[in-house]
Amino acid sequence: MPDDAPRCFHCGLPIPEGSDYRVEIDGQERRMCCPGCEAVARAIVDGGLESYYRHRTATAPTARELVPEALKDLELYDQPQVQRSFVQAAESAHVKQASLILEGIVCAACVWLNERHVGALPGVIEFRINYSTHRATVKWDDSRIHLSDILRAISEIGYLAHPFDPGRQEALQKKEKAQALKRLAVAGLGAMQVMMVAVALYAGAFSGMEARMQTFFRWVSLVIATPVVLYSARPFFVSALRDLRRLRLGMDVPVALAIGGAYLASTWATLSGRGEIYFDSVTMFTFFLLAGRYLEMAARHKAGQAAEELVKLLPAMATRLTDRGEETVAVADLAPGDRVRVKPGETIPADGRVREGRSSVDESLLTGESLPVPRGPGERVVGGSVNVESPLVITIEKVGEETVLAAIQRLLDRAQSEKPRLAGLADRIAGVFVGVILLLAAGVWWFWWQHDSAEAGWIVLSMLVVTCPCALSLATPAALTAATGSLTRLGVLTTRGHALETLARTTHMVLDKTGTLTEGRLRLETVVPLGGQDETECLRLAAALERASEHPLGAALVKAAPAELPPVEAAVAEAGQGIEGTVGGRRIRIGQPGWVAAFSDSRVPDMQAGDVTEILLGDETGLLAVFRLRDRLRPGAREAIAALRRQGIVPLLYSGDSEAAVAAVARELGIADFCARMRPDDKLAGLRALQARGAVVAMVGDGVNDAPVLAGADVSLAMGTGTQLAQASADMILLSERLGNLPRAVRMARDCLRIIRQNLAWAVLYNAVALPLAAMGYVAPWMAAIGMSGSSLIVVVNALRLNRRYTGPATNPAPSAAGEPVS
Amino acid sequence: MSSLFLLVPLGLLFLGVAIGAFVWAVRSGQFDDLEGPAHRILMDDDDPRIPGRKPDPREERRP
Numbered sequence: 001m002p003d004d005a006p007r008c009f010h011c012g013l014p015i016p017e018g019s020d021y022r023v024e025i026d027g028q029e030r031r032m033c034c035p036g037c038e039a040v041a042r043a044i045v046d047g048g049l050e051s052y053y054r055h056r057t058a059t060a061p062t063a064r065e066l067v068p069e070a071l072k073d074l075e076l077y078d079q080p081q082v083q084r085s086f087v088q089a090a091e092s093a094h095v096k097q098a099s100l101i102l103e104g105i106v107c108a109a110c111v112w113l114n115e116r117h118v119g120a121l122p123g124v125i126e127f128r129i130n131y132s133t134h135r136a137t138v139k140w141d142d143s144r145i146h147l148s149d150i151l152r153a154i155s156e157i158g159y160l161a162h163p164f165d166p167g168r169q170e171a172l173q174k175k176e177k178a179q180a181l182k183r184l185a186v187a188g189l190g191a192m193q194v195m196m197v198a199v200a201l202y203a204g205a206f207s208g209m210e211a212r213m214q215t216f217f218r219w220v221s222l223v224i225a226t227p228v229v230l231y232s233a234r235p236f237f238v239s240a241l242r243d244l245r246r247l248r249l250g251m252d253v254p255v256a257l258a259i260g261g262a263y264l265a266s267t268w269a270t271l272s273g274r275g276e277i278y279f280d281s282v283t284m285f286t287f288f289l290l291a292g293r294y295l296e297m298a299a300r301h302k303a304g305q306a307a308e309e310l311v312k313l314l315p316a317m318a319t320r321l322t323d324r325g326e327e328t329v330a331v332a333d334l335a336p337g338d339r340v341r342v343k344p345g346e347t348i349p350a351d352g353r354v355r356e357g358r359s360s361v362d363e364s365l366l367t368g369e370s371l372p373v374p375r376g377p378g379e380r381v382v383g384g385s386v387n388v389e390s391p392l393v394i395t396i397e398k399v400g401e402e403t404v405l406a407a408i409q410r411l412l413d414r415a416q417s418e419k420p421r422l423a424g425l426a427d428r429i430a431g432v433f434v435g436v437i438l439l440l441a442a443g444v445w446w447f448w449w450q451h452d453s454a455e456a457g458w459i460v461l462s463m464l465v466v467t468c469p470c471a472l473s474l475a476t477p478a479a480l481t482a483a484t485g486s487l488t489r490l491g492v493l494t495t496r497g498h499a500l501e502t503l504a505r506t507t508h509m510v511l512d513k514t515g516t517l518t519e520g521r522l523r524l525e526t527v528v529p530l531g532g533q534d535e536t537e538c539l540r541l542a543a544a545l546e547r548a549s550e551h552p553l554g555a556a557l558v559k560a561a562p563a564e565l566p567p568v569e570a571a572v573a574e575a576g577q578g579i580e581g582t583v584g585g586r587r588i589r590i591g592q593p594g595w596v597a598a599f600s601d602s603r604v605p606d607m608q609a610g611d612v613t614e615i616l617l618g619d620e621t622g623l624l625a626v627f628r629l630r631d632r633l634r635p636g637a638r639e640a641i642a643a644l645r646r647q648g649i650v651p652l653l654y655s656g657d658s659e660a661a662v663a664a665v666a667r668e669l670g671i672a673d674f675c676a677r678m679r680p681d682d683k684l685a686g687l688r689a690l691q692a693r694g695a696v697v698a699m700v701g702d703g704v705n706d707a708p709v710l711a712g713a714d715v716s717l718a719m720g721t722g723t724q725l726a727q728a729s730a731d732m733i734l735l736s737e738r739l740g741n742l743p744r745a746v747r748m749a750r751d752c753l754r755i756i757r758q759n760l761a762w763a764v765l766y767n768a769v770a771l772p773l774a775a776m777g778y779v780a781p782w783m784a785a786i787g788m789s790g791s792s793l794i795v796v797v798n799a800l801r802l803n804r805r806y807t808g809p810a811t812n813p814a815p816s817a818a819g820e821p822v823s
Numbered sequence: 824m825s826s827l828f829l830l831v832p833l834g835l836l837f838l839g840v841a842i843g844a845f846v847w848a849v850r851s852g853q854f855d856d857l858e859g860p861a862h863r864i865l866m867d868d869d870d871p872r873i874p875g876r877k878p879d880p881r882e883e884r885r886p
Contacts (some may be wrong), residue, residue, distance in 0.1 A: 110860030178849045185845040193838055197831075207839030214826065218830055224838070 006034035010041045010158075012059035017564035025052050047157075050114055056109035060158055074148040076153075076317055076328055078164060083147070086163045094143040095125065100136045100151075102129065103160040108157070110539035115158050121145060138162070138786035180297055185289050187232035191283035193224045198280035218270045218277055225279040227418040229263045233286045235293075249431035257434065259286060264386040267730055289477070318342075321393065338396045342387045348394065350383040351403045356393040360551065361387040371522075371613065372551065384704075388551055389573055405704075429760050433767070444775045463774040475759030476501075478799035483752035491720075491736025492745050499731035501756070502715040504749035505696050506649055509742075510687060510702035510709070513655035513665055516719055517739070518631040518700070520612065522552055525558035525630050530605065536562070538625035542617050544568050545579045545590045553615060554579075556629050578615070588624075589619045597623065633668065636740045641669045649698075652690075654683045656705055683709040700734075700742065702726050717742070748802070755802055759795045766791040 006015045009030035021038040022029050025045055032038040077083065087098045105111060111129045118127040118138070123145030129136045138150060138514060145162070154161045203215060231790050233256075240256035243249065262278040264693040269275030320329050321339040331349045334340065339355060341718055342348050348361070360372035363385040372388045375381055381394060384405045400406065441460050448456035480501075484494045493653075494500060514520050515708070527535040543561030543567055546554030571581030578591010580599075589596045589676050596616035597604045602623050605616075653674035656660045662676035675686060687709055690697050699706070699713035708717035711729040718730035720737050734741055770787055848854065 108859070111859060129859070130856040131862065174855075177854075181849045181854055185849075189838060189842055189845075193834070210824070213827070216828065216831075220835070223835065226843055435840055605874070 005458055006031060008037055009053075010060055011039040018567070026054055028281055037158075040156070044113065044117075047117055047120070047649075049113055052109050052113040057107040060110070061102070075146075075440075076148075076150045077151060078146045078148050078182065078332075094141050095139060096142050096147075097137065098147065100138060100154075100161040101164050102134050102136055103162070104156070104158060105129070105131075105134045109410050113157060114154065114159060119152060120151055121150065121153055124150065161813045171401065176297065179292070180294050183235070184287070184294050185231040187228050187283060187287040187290050190228040190232070191280075194221050194228075194279050194283045195387055197221050197224075201277075205621070215273065221277060221279040222267060224268045225263065225266070225283055228283045229259060230284055233259050236286075236289070249434045253345075254434045254437075255289065258274040286416075305664065334396055334399050336396055336399060340394050340396060342392045342394060344389055344391065348381050348383055348392075350396050350400075351398040352381055352383075352394040352396040354379050354381060354392055355395045357391055359390045359392050360388040362388050362552075371553070381422060410733050419454055422736075429764070435763070437767075437771075440771065440775065452553055459775070459777050463771065475763050475795050476756050478796045479752050479755040479759060479802060482799045482802040483748055483755075487732075487745060487748055490741055490751045490776060491734065491738065491742060492633045493716075493733040493735055494731070494743050495733065496515050496731040498717050500749045500752050502696065503732070503746060504753040505697060506691055506698040506715060508650045508652060509644060509698045509700065510652045510654050510683075510690075510696045510713070511671075511699075512703065512706050513653060513662055514631065515702040517637050517653070517665060517669065518633055520631065522556040522629045523632050524627060525612070525627045525632075528626040528628070530625055531618075533624060537627070539618055539627075541588060541624070542590050542627060543584055544583055545571060545581050545588060552627060553613065558629065586619050588617065591615055612782055633665065634737070634739050635679065636738060638669055640739035640742050641671060643740075644746065645670075647743060650695075654678050654709075680708050682703045684712050687712055701730075717745075752802060755799055759798055762794060762798070763791065 007013065008015055009025065010032055013033045015031055015033045019033070021032040021035060023032060023038055023041040024030070025041065029042070032041060071096070082471075083096075083098075087096050087097060089556060105114075108131060111131050114129055114136070115127055117123055123141045123143075124138065126139040127140060127150075129134065138147075140147070140150060152162075152213050154570075160463045166521045191810055199222050201209075201214065201217050201221075203209075219241075219258070219397075220385055222346065236252050236256045236259060240252040243253055256304060261281055262282045265275065266277040266279050266282070269277050310483050318331050318334055320327050321341055325339065334350055340349060340352075344359070354375050354377050356377065358374070358376045361375045361381055362372045363382060375392070381392070382405070383398075383403045392394040441463060445456055445460045446465060448459050483500055487494055512518055524539075527539055529535055529538055533541075539557070539561045543558045544565040545563060546557045547568070569582045571579055573579050574591070574595065577595040578589055580587060580589045582588070586598075589599045593614065593616045597620040600620050600622050602618070602619055605623070605626060609769050613629045615627050616627070617627065644651055650673070651669075651671050653666050653669075653671045655665075655674070655676055657676060659676040662674050664671075666674040683706070687697055687699065691714070696714045699710050700715045700719075701707075701710050701716070702719040706718075707726050707729045710718060715732070716730040717732045717734055718726040720733055732745065766787065777804065
C-alpha cells in the first residue's frame with residue numbers, strides 16, 4: 001500500500017478514492033474514510049471532547065456505521081430477564097450497577113474520552129474505566145436513563161461495550177489481591193521499624209547501653225514483630241500445616257519453622273530477659289518472601305482475567321423465527337428446535353443444523369481450520385463460529401451446557417485440574433533438608449538433656465535459628481524473579497511460578513500450526529495473469545470486487561492491492577463460490593476455480609496442491625488471472641525449530657488443519673512428527689501418550705481449540721495474538737510473537753535452573769558448616785546474624801547474574817520489512 | 824535518653840496510623856488500577872475554552 005495515500009484522521013486507514021467525508025476538528029478540516037468515522041468524529045467534536053485527538057497515542061479503531069437494527073438490539077439489554085445475569089442493584093431502588101467489557105480501547109485518551117462522554121449523560125451516576133483491564137463499571141439511575149442509552153452513547157464515539165457478569169472468580173481474585181497487599185504492607189512497615197530498633201540494639205551492644213533501655217527496645221521489637229508473624233506470615237503457616245497433614249515436607253515447612261522458631265525463641269528471650277532476639281531477621285524474611293509471592297500472583301491474575309471472555313464468543317441475542325415472524329431473543333432463552341436467522345458477520349448462537357441457505361462459516365477459533373468452511377442445508381454448524389457470506393436459517397439442536405463450546409470449556413477445566421506438576425527442585429531438597437534438621441535437632445536435644453538439661457532448650461533453638469533456611473528458601477524465588485524479569489524484557493511473560501523450571505527440563509515441544517508457526521492470516525503470494533492484462537490491473541479488479549466481502553481471502557487481496565480501486569456495480573456474492581460484479585462495463589467473476597471457469601466455459605487450469613489456496617478471476621470471454629494465497633510462516637520459524645533441536649528438544653506439529661497443509665509446513669520446517677485433522681481431545685490424548693512415555697512436554701498454541709491442550713501440558717506457551725482463553729490457560733505468553741524467543745526462553749530456563757542448583761548447593765553447604773558448630777554451642781548470636789544475612793546476600797547476587805547476561809545479546813531482530821499500516 | 828520511653832511508643836502509634844491508612848486505601852480500591860491515573864492526570868480540561876462554545880454541561884465533579 002503506498003504511503004502517500006491520504007489517511008483517515010480518525011482511524012488512520014487510507015481514504016478511498018471518490019469519497020469525501022470531512023469534520024472540522026480544532027479549527028481544521030480533517031478528512032475521514034467513511035461515514036462511520038465521520039459520525040464518530042462529529043460526536044466527539046460536538047461533545048467538546050476534541051482534546052482526545054491531541055492526547056491520543058494511537059489511532060482509533062475504524063468506526064462501524066451505526067445500523068439502526070443493531071441499535072434496536074441494544075434495547076434488549078433493558079429487559080429485566082436479560083439484565084438478571086449482569087446487573088446488580090445498588091443502594092437505592094432506581095440505582096443499578098453493571099460491569100462492561102469495552103472494545104476498542106487503545107490508549108489512555110480513549111479512557112478519558114469514554115469517561116467524559118458517558119459521565120456527562122444525565123442519570124449516569126458513576127462511570128469508571130480500569131485502564132489495565134479495559135473493564136468499566138457503570139452506575140445509573142434507571143428512572144432517568146436506560147442501559148441501552150449508555151451503550152448507544154459508547155457506540156456513538158466508536159467503541160463497543162458488552163455487559164458481562166464479573167462472576168465469583170473476579171471477586172475472589174480481588175479479595176486475594178487486597179489481602180496480599182495488606183499483608184505485604186504490614187510486613188514491610190513492620191520490618192523497617194524493627195530494623196530501626198535493631199540498629200540501636202546493635203550499636204548498644206558495641207558501645208554499651210543501659211539494661212533497662214535494652215529491655216525496652218526488645219519489648220518494642222516484640223510488639224512490632226507480633227502482627228507481622230501472626231498476620232503477614234499466616235499464609236506460610238497455613239500451607240506448612242497443609243503440607244504436614246499430607247505428610248509432605250514442602251518449601252513452606254522450613255519457612256514456617258524458621259519464622260515460627262525464631263519468633264518463639266526471641267519472644268522467650270524477651271520475656272525471660274536472656275538470650276538473643278531475631279525479630280529483625282524474622283520480619284525482613286517475611287517481607288521478602290511475601291513480595292515475591294505478590295508479584296507472581298499479580299502476573300497470574302492478569303493472565304487469568306480473560307478466561308470468562310470465552311462466554312463472549314457467543315452473542316447475547318439471536319433472531320428467532322416463529323410463525324408470527326422474526327423476534328429478537330436472548331441466547332439464554334433459545335431451546336432445541338428453535339429456528340434462528342444468522343446474518344453474514346454474525347456469530348452462530350448455538351449448535352445446530354442449517355435449514356435454509358448456503359454460506360461459509362469461520363470455525364477457526366474452535367477448530368484451527370484457517371479458511372471458512374462451506375455449509376449448506378442439513379449440515380452441522382457449531383455455536384461460536386462466524387457466518388461469513390450469506391444469511392442462514394439454522395435449527396438449534398443443542399444449547400447451553402451441551403454445546404461444543406461448553407464441552408471445550410469443561411475439557412479445559414478438567415485438564416487444568418489434572419495438570420501434572422513436577423515437584424520443584426527446591427521443594428524436594430527442602431523436604432530432605434527439613435527432615436535431616438528435625439532429626440538432628442532431636443538428637444542434639446537428647447544429647448544436651450543428658451549433659452546440661454538447663455541449656456538444652458537454648459542450644460536447640462539457636463541451632464534451628466542458625467540453620468534458618470533463608471538462603472534455601474530464597475534460592476529459587478530469587479533466581480526465578482531475575483529470570484522472569486529478563487524474559488519479560490524479551491517479550492515473554494511468565495504467569496506461573498513453576499513454568500521456568502519445567503521448561504528447562506522439557507524434552508518434547510508440541511506446536512500448533514495456524515497462528516503459531518504461521519501468521520494465521522492469508523497473504524497474496526503470486527498473481528499469474530492468464531489473459532491480456534498485467535498483474536496490477538488484475539489485482540485491482542479482484543480487490544474492487546472483494547472490497548465488500550468479509551471473507552479472509554478477499555481481505556488478503558484488498559490488502560495487497562493499491563489504494564484506489566475502480567468502482568463496482570451490481571456485485572452479487574454467490575455463497576461458497578465467489579463474487580460477480582460489473583467493473584468498467586463488463587461482468588467479472590472472482591472465486592472458486594470451477595465457478596469462474598464455467599462463466600466463460602474455459603477449462604480449469606492445473607492447480608497446485610498443498611497449503612496454497614488458489615482463486616481465479618475471469619470474465620465471460622476467458623480467464624484473467626490466478627491468485628495464489630497462503631498463510632505465511634512466521635519469520636524466524638525455521639531457525640527457531642532448528643535451535644530447539646540443537647537444544648535436544650523434539651519438535652512435534654499437531655494441527656486441526658488438512659493433511660496437505662500440515663505436511664507442507666512440517667516439511668518446510670524439518671519437523672518429522674506431525675498429525676493433521678486433530679480435534680482438541682485428540683491433541684490432549686496425543687499429549688498424554690507422550691507424557692505416559694516419560695516425556696516432559698511443552699505446548700505452544702494460540703486458539704480456543706488449543707486451550708485444553710495448553711492446560712494439560714507440563715508447561716505451555718501461548719502466542720500474544722492468540723485468543724484470551726489460550727493465554728489464560730498458558731504458563732507463559734510470547735508477547736512479542738517472535739518464535740526466536742522460544743529457544744531463548746529454553747536457554748534462559750536452563751540457566752535459571754543451573755543458578756538455582758548453585759544457590760541450593762551453597763545454602764546446603766552453609767548449613768552443613770553452621771549446623772555442627774551451633775550444635776556444639778560455638779556460634780555466638782552475632783555470628784549467626786552475619787552468617788544468615790551473608791548467605792542470603794550471596795544467593796541473591798548470584799541470581800542477579802541471570803539479569804546481566806541477557807540484557808546484552810538479546811537484541812531483537814528488526815521487524816519485518818513489510819511495515820504494517822497502523823490500524 | 825528517657826524521652827525515648829515516650830517517643831518510641833509515639834512512633835508505634837504512627838506506625839499503626841500508617842497501616843490503617845494503607846488498609847483504607849486498599850479497601851477503597853486505590854490499588855485496583857495502577858496504570859490509569861498516571862495517564863488520566865495528563866488529560867484535564869483546564870485548557871481555555873474556544874470562544875463561542877457553550878459551556879461544558881458537566882462542571883460538577885464526579886463522585
